Amino acid sequence: MRLGVCYYPEQWPQDMWADDAARMAELGISHVRIAEFAWALMEPDPGRYDWAWLDLAIETLAAAGLKIILGTPTATPPKWLVDAHPDILSVGEDGRARGFGSRRHYSFSSETYRAECARIVTAMGERYGHHPAVVAWQIDNEFGCHDTTLSYGADAAARFRRWLATRYASVEALNRAWGTVFWSQIYRSFDEIQPPNLTVTEANPSHCLDYNRFASDEVVSFNRRQVDLLRCLSPGRDIVHNFMGFYTEFDHFAVGRDLDVATWDSYPLGFLEMFGGSNADKLRYLRQGHPDISGFHHDLYRACGRGRWWVMEQQPGPVNWATYNPAPLPGMVRAWTWEAFAHGAELVSYFRWRQAPFAQEQMHAGLNRPDNVLDQGGLEALRVAQELKTLGDLAPCRRSKVALVFSYEADWLTKIQPHGRGFRALFLAFETYSALRRAGLDVDMVAPDGDMAGYRLIMVPTLLVLSDEVVARLAGSGAVVVCGPRTGSRTPEGHIPANLGPGPLQAHLAAKVVRVESLRPGADPKLVLDGQTYDAKLWREDLETCLPSRAIFEDGKPAWVADGRWHYLATWPGPELMDQVVAHTAAQAGLAITTLPEGVRIRDRDNIRFAINFAPEARPAPAPEGVQLLLGTRNLAPGDVVAWRID
Amino acid sequence: MRLGVCYYPEQWPQDMWADDAARMAELGISHVRIAEFAWALMEPDPGRYDWAWLDLAIETLAAAGLKIILGTPTATPPKWLVDAHPDILSVGEDGRARGFGSRRHYSFSSETYRAECARIVTAMGERYGHHPAVVAWQIDNEFGCHDTTLSYGADAAARFRRWLATRYASVEALNRAWGTVFWSQIYRSFDEIQPPNLTVTEANPSHCLDYNRFASDEVVSFNRRQVDLLRCLSPGRDIVHNFMGFYTEFDHFAVGRDLDVATWDSYPLGFLEMFGGSNADKLRYLRQGHPDISGFHHDLYRACGRGRWWVMEQQPGPVNWATYNPAPLPGMVRAWTWEAFAHGAELVSYFRWRQAPFAQEQMHAGLNRPDNVLDQGGLEALRVAQELKTLGDLAPCRRSKVALVFSYEADWLTKIQPHGRGFRALFLAFETYSALRRAGLDVDMVAPDGDMAGYRLIMVPTLLVLSDEVVARLAGSGAVVVCGPRTGSRTPEGHIPANLGPGPLQAHLAAKVVRVESLRPGADPKLVLDGQTYDAKLWREDLETCLPSRAIFEDGKPAWVADGRWHYLATWPGPELMDQVVAHTAAQAGLAITTLPEGVRIRDRDNIRFAINFAPEARPAPAPEGVQLLLGTRNLAPGDVVAWRID
Amino acid sequence: MRLGVCYYPEQWPQDMWADDAARMAELGISHVRIAEFAWALMEPDPGRYDWAWLDLAIETLAAAGLKIILGTPTATPPKWLVDAHPDILSVGEDGRARGFGSRRHYSFSSETYRAECARIVTAMGERYGHHPAVVAWQIDNEFGCHDTTLSYGADAAARFRRWLATRYASVEALNRAWGTVFWSQIYRSFDEIQPPNLTVTEANPSHCLDYNRFASDEVVSFNRRQVDLLRCLSPGRDIVHNFMGFYTEFDHFAVGRDLDVATWDSYPLGFLEMFGGSNADKLRYLRQGHPDISGFHHDLYRACGRGRWWVMEQQPGPVNWATYNPAPLPGMVRAWTWEAFAHGAELVSYFRWRQAPFAQEQMHAGLNRPDNVLDQGGLEALRVAQELKTLGDLAPCRRSKVALVFSYEADWLTKIQPHGRGFRALFLAFETYSALRRAGLDVDMVAPDGDMAGYRLIMVPTLLVLSDEVVARLAGSGAVVVCGPRTGSRTPEGHIPANLGPGPLQAHLAAKVVRVESLRPGADPKLVLDGQTYDAKLWREDLETCLPSRAIFEDGKPAWVADGRWHYLATWPGPELMDQVVAHTAAQAGLAITTLPEGVRIRDRDNIRFAINFAPEARPAPAPEGVQLLLGTRNLAPGDVVAWRID
Secondary structure, eight states: OOOEEEEOOGOOGGGHHHHHHHHHHHTTTOOEEOOOHHHHOOBBBBBBBBHHHHHHHHHHHHHHTOEEEEEOOOSSSOOHHHHHOOOGSOOOOOSSBBSSSSSOOTTTTHHHHHHHHHHHHHHHHHHTOOOEEEEEEEESSSTTTTTTTTTOHHHHHHHHHHHHHHHHHSSSHHHHHHTGGGGGGOSSSGGOOSOOSSSOOOOOHHHHHHHHHHHHHHHHHHHHHHHHHHHHHHHTTTEEEOOSSSSSSSSSHHHHOSSEEEEEOHHHHHHHHHHHOOOOOOOOOTTTOOOOOHHHHHHHHHTTTTOOOEEEOOOOOOOOSSOOOOOOOOHHHHHHHHOOHHHTSEEEEESSSSSSSEEEEEESOOOOOOTOOOHHHHHHHHHHHHHHHHHHHOOOOOOOOOEOOOOOHHHHHHHHHOTTTTTTHHHHHHHHHHHHHTTTOEEEEEETTOOOTTTTTOOOOOOOOOHHHHHHHHHHHHOOHHHHHHHHOTTTTTTOOTTTTTGGGGGOOOOOEEEEEEETTTOOOOOEEEEEEEEEEEEEEEEESSSSSEEETSSEEEEEEEEEEHHHSSEEEEEHHHHHHHHHHEEEEEEEOOOOOOTTEEETTTTTTEEEOSSOOOEOOOOTTTEEEEESSSSEEETEEEEEOOO | EEEEEEEEEGGSSSGGGHHHHHHHHHHHEEEEEEEOHHHHHHHHHTTOOOOOOHHHHHHHHHHOOOOEEEEEEESSOOOHHHHHHHSOOOOTTTSSBSSSSSSOSSTTTTTHHHHHHHHHHHHHHHHHOTTTTEEEEEEETTTTTTTOOOSSHHHHHHHHHHHHHHHHHSSSHHHEEEEGGGGGGSSSGGGGGOOOOBBOOOOHHHHHHHHHHHHHHHHHHHHHHHHHHHHHHHOOOEEEEESSSSSSSSSHHHHHHOOOOEEEEEOOHHHHTSSSSSHHHHTTTTTTTTHHHHHHHHHHHHHHHHHHHEEEEEEOOSSSSSSSOOOOOOOOOHHHHHHHTTTTTEEESSOSBOOOSTTTTTSSSSSSOOTTTTTTHHHHHHHHHHHHHHHHOOOOOOOSEEEEOOHHHHHHHHHHHSSSSSHHHHHHHHHHHHHHHHTOOOOOOOOTTOOOOOOOEEEEEEOOOHHHHHHHHHHHHEEEEETTTTOOOTTTTSOOTTTTTTTGGGTOOEEEEEEEEETTTTOOEEEETEEEEEEEEEEEEEEOOSEEEEEEEEESOOOEETTTTTTSSHHHOOOOHHHHHHHHHHHHHHOOOOOEEEEEEEEETEEEEEEEEEEEEEEEEOTTTTTOEEEEEEEEETTTTEEEEOO | OOEEEEEOOSOOOOHHHHHHHHHHHHOOOEEEEETTTTTHHHHHHBBOOHHHHHHHHHHHHTTTTTEEEEETTTTOOHHHHHOOOOGGBBOOOOOOBBSSSOOOOSSSOHHHHHHHHHHHHHHHHHHHTTTTTEEEEEESSSSSTTTTSSOOSSHHHHHHHHHHHHHHHSSSHHHHTTTTTTTOOOOOSGGGOSOOSSSSSSOHHHHHHHHHHHHHHHHHHHHHHHHHHHHHSSSEEEEEEOOOOOSSSSSSHHHHHTTTEEEEEHHHHHHHHTTTSOOHHHHHHHTTTOOHHHHHHHHHHHHHHTTEEEEEEEEOOOOOSSSSSOOOOHHHHHHHHHHHHHHTOOOEEESOSSSSSTTTTTTTTTSTTTTBBBBHHHHHHHHHHHHHHOOOOOOOOOOOOOOOOHHHHHHHHHHHOSSSOOHHHHHHHHHHHHHHHHHTTTEEOOOTTTTOTOEEEEEOOOOSSHHHHHHHHHHHHOOEEEEOOTEEEEEEEEOOOTTTGGGGGGGGGGGGEEEOOOOOOOOOOOEETTEEEEEEEEEEEEEEEOOEEEEEEESOOEEEEEEEEEEEEEEEHHHHHHHHHHHHHHHHHTOOOOOTTEEEEEEETTEEEEEEEEESSOEOOOOOOTTEEEOOOEEOOOOOOOEOOOO
């Protein structure tokens, strides 16, 4: 449980560096990330390296006792590299090259660029790989940011064809898998195949699905090449990448497998403004962030890092990039930091040390103001550092009793064919997660191919491609399993299964989806459970089943059926219904749930339970009477934290 | 009165075909449409034809007694053809080629593609033209779908210049017609002229109008070439095309003149979701479709087919392509089928036999589920087949007493210069049609150059270009004529007439439009008729006239004037006002109107009157007391149909 | 105080010209603008001039005693010129050339086009420069209309590099100024620099700012070249340009410095529909226009013309180009004309003499209908002409006591980095102006580098780049100075100042902006002034200050602070708060304010005060009892005008 900070020495006069380092150490910061956008400074001209500044920066930081996370600078190829090799540029879905002038202007499929990356990473690794202060490497920065995972240029097309040849061996197999017999889309050879953009109307969904799989694999192999180099050149260091929020274009589990630690960049207010929730939520949680946005990602990236994870960039004040950029509630930077530790973070690193007075992010706050006065975020970091000393180090999170199966591929499929506007696997997973958390349950995220053993309750919000193997693991877990709509509705090729949805789940739950419909707002389905009517939304499936219904639609047809410990939901439940689903199935799984005050969340790490109040009003701390509070007080102010020992 | 189905044998194992054919026949289906997207199967490699599968399919279907409608596969040129001739691709308004990967990726102006089409159609015609089971040919599929009528490539530009040279003979005449003296747009030769896209601000409206006329003519000549070939190669067969709903980019009357039968693809729920009506309508008619969407098109295509028309694709369950895709109310597939027969359809053909488990339309229902179980639509088709046997065959529709003049060109003009957002001739025609139908009137659609003799009431919702010849035919009809706003507001060149609007109508109705304004929602005009205030919308004209006003605007100026049997409306009436217009003018025409229960529509065919309830509540059947019902009961459930004899 | 009209003789038969001229003169029109879109008629083929028609037009108008404003036709290069030199086309932000077919399809940076313009202007100047009837020249037409100020082609890129080289001398200086160390944007030479379009995410804001400055300078030099030619060829004539409303892409003050008279095109209803205000405003002022839209621009262009200004195009009836195009209230064309004279216009010229029956603007009203009958606008112009005779000529406007500092650059900066959606310096200036006008104050607009001496109250709604020199002039004025949010928040390079905002203002007002946030609608800041709560919007700054607060935010932090005669607002005030700010600071400045009836505005010219009622209801005229009215009556009908002598 350490604090870190992102620092850009190259953006400041060298005579400030020593003071910066000293002040970081004083504040309680132990780790500093540097260099991830500095290629143009490391190699000012083609082949001419300038390490002097970086040597000095590293020495200055190390001299203050700071540990260094060194970023590879491949998110920002310099202008001279782009000019020498314009083919490295990524190409948008509109077929146009995406140019220099901001960042991430490269294609993952450019072999030229991969070679250039290997060159600069090798040079960095050779120079700094054994430096004692360098404790970790961050590969690139925020893979995929600004919609850059999928590129549509000639390089991508060529590698896509090779990828397809490997996957399908014969073009006949591909034609079958994609169903190209439809609309005369038949290919005679892999060479005829293009990326699925610039079509007259929607492209073949299996074509799109494979293109997304391919693009995801490209990120994996792009990352792995740097990882492999650094494992040799800098042994013993953690290799990490900083993922993002609400971003699913590649399979983060797959990238995570090549890393030592998964990290992510947590901007609760930016994510709320841009992605997360209704206008009412955006007003209610304006300065705190929605109670589950950070937690959802904390748990997701804990899974991606197989237990080891960091916040690499923690929002320290207002950001610059959302439509509106409010300031956090005083105390909230501290609360977010404790929230991350409660979910098992090893390190929380703030972005950034000092607000830059220039360039694209000049309106992004730092721990220090541009005039180098410690800002609100800095004061709160200091407070956390002091509290950390009191609390001592905690062991990692224990395994939860509840798992939520999250599939990147499921989200690609619902983006490719939402069938009803707004159906995204990501948001259904988020709303399911939220209900679990409102019930006071800790959640482990699990990939479809992850370990499911030992859980008591497994939520599968939606998993379109459901293999026999996943069903077997779900069965083997012994858990109560709750599957949401569209689960098992697709084969790996993207077809409707021969036995219809939920496909192989029918082996355990005797229900068949015989019709699917999507419904506009205002025509949302309603359903009846225990005599009460609840709202669902957007989606309704007709089930052919002899199973008794837990809940029915208003017309009497089954909406929620169960077969022993297997449950299936034929709609997208609203929050109250989702709470009921959690309550009933947790009870069946023998799990106690906690009715938390609105806006409060609890989370256990080691033998400590933390509670945070995200509501804009004070709440009673949900701590047992008599227990000694290790942090905070029983009157939990907005944005405040309490902690107590649980065993 | 026959039932048909669209079938894709190439998408299923051959060992299913015989069973499919047998089950179709059992269901009461007599006609099967096949092959319209199968070019890549007919000609897997350039010049190498493979007819074996199609021979077998035809034989199998014929052996079950089914009649075959054979589609020419030109809506989907194969990949090899696109690769060999990339110039066949259509070009979007943005100047970019629209690529392979879905369908309709060709330009109507490509002479290369026209030759290729002639080749494949000739090959098909030679092979199957005299097959006894082949009773009809469908040319291509849904001309213009996905905004493909207008293309902007070099081929179109070259042919447009030739088209202009033919139309105008001299470039000076063109300059006069377009008014190119405005903004120095003057051309020195036809060679200087480009399509009207990629301009800095709006292009010249006469240029746009001619481009739309040209594009429409391109569709006509593209279609005619295939028709001409098949008339030779397959004499005696009906030649048809399947038109779409709410689609006006080319003149369907003109294409229809080369066909034996006009057919269209009727998706009431998809059209409601995507195109037809307010949010309130979309909720109220969610599962039934708006009561007039199908009828409007049935009557329009009956006109395009000069009395002979089919539904080629009837929605059988949820579709895949709308923003939201609800399921029809049980019974609704039957009701739509009867509605089409009531409007005079010879054939109603369902799309499609069985839901495909793959590709772009995998979420589109069929008569059968993907697992080959008869679905709800299939059950309803079976019921119609049985009812048809009871009812016996009916003669075609009789001529109506009411005509509605519909002009594709008028719609182009209002798209080019709406002047107020939302003014579309199409929707004004639809709302006028709807009022006639609410009054229980059967309607014939008539093209501006169509036969107007014998009607008692002719509605001209808007006809911007009003020629002396049309006025003469309106006059000659002896009918009460009701002209809506903007009628006669343009010359054939697209100019304001020298005597202002309504141009030549002033010979019969002494009123002149001296000012025009469009008004945002909330500032809609109100008008007073018989002491009552009614809503109009969007549009208001100031009339200079000595005629007495039937209705006035709130400021006392004339809103509805009449000169004997000639009426002119200076605004876009709201529904209640439109009902009043219909009531008054029908009375003047000596027509009795029927106050139908909300959501119910009636329509006569031969000597039978049908009534359908589109409302979500039950309604009393509008049948005379004592009359014997041939179908249904007097309590008309939602989605139910009744029929009785009227003479 | 003269009336003019825009006339297109080339669009009408020559046999109408003499009658047109005679009728203009009869109506009281003295000035006629012609020829500004007629290049293709002056030079029908490359190098072949045809002056005959223009000679005749000029002679015909002159013979009727009309004075001629001759337009250079460079807004509409002919087709042959575009075909010969396609490089003259402008290039959109999307990288695509913007083609022929409408107007303004040229790049200001094309040296080819600049040479062609010099050629045609020289030819015109040589032929007509000494014609006695030619009293003025209009350069081009509406620079920048249809977003054409910024172009992104190779010509612009090359000239931008030269502009940068001049500004920065060394690329190192540029790298510092732009902060290119951020995200490895460092340039090694000016040759590497591109326009800031087509980037993956937002481009560097200093890069964007310089590109906007460059583009503005391009307009200045483009205009100047024509001005310089005409000063030689046509000495003694006024040289003018017609600017637009709510358009800020170039610095109009800078262009104005090369002109004799600033003119603008005033379309109050079009501007209201397209740009100006809430839906409620758009309904309330539907037929009158918002009370401050015209006045704001009148005062702005009076400043751009250093006192001399005209309305070159006055809306005469419904226009064609807004989303909805209502007709003006009867009387409103007269009221707008008087409003312009009240604000000091020398000339009000109507657009256009007669509505054209063809081409893009065929739905745009004129003084005459297309059938050559005088229209409502014509009747009102006639009335003004008669009233002008009664009233006699008035001296120009006197210097106001209130100045509003308006900065084009500030608006570029808030467009580049709004930070919160909707923050535009333009609209903050407009709302500030509106409050001053509601208080009955006449306003002078002043450029940041303008003369500030002698004002009692200077409003600086926002001036992001605040130089020491501007602060010195504000200080030297002795005025009460009111600075709005973001003032002084940027250095000329676009950086945050080293001492933070409001930068150099801190020398006079001891407050520092230590945090900035933007807030979505619904989370708008509220503040308390004299115990009352007021709404602000969108923006909030945290001030570090020991100054007492005039108003505080609801949490007690300072929202409005003052230090003697210097004021600073830390938010965007709502209208009621803006009224309070005006009331308090006007009182401090010793200015009396007038509580005007809602919708009424007053404005003094010479010794006459005019009042106009923009409300849709009648209002009492705000004239002192007993004073003699020179125009109008004491019951001020909607759209009516009164005037009386004030000294």
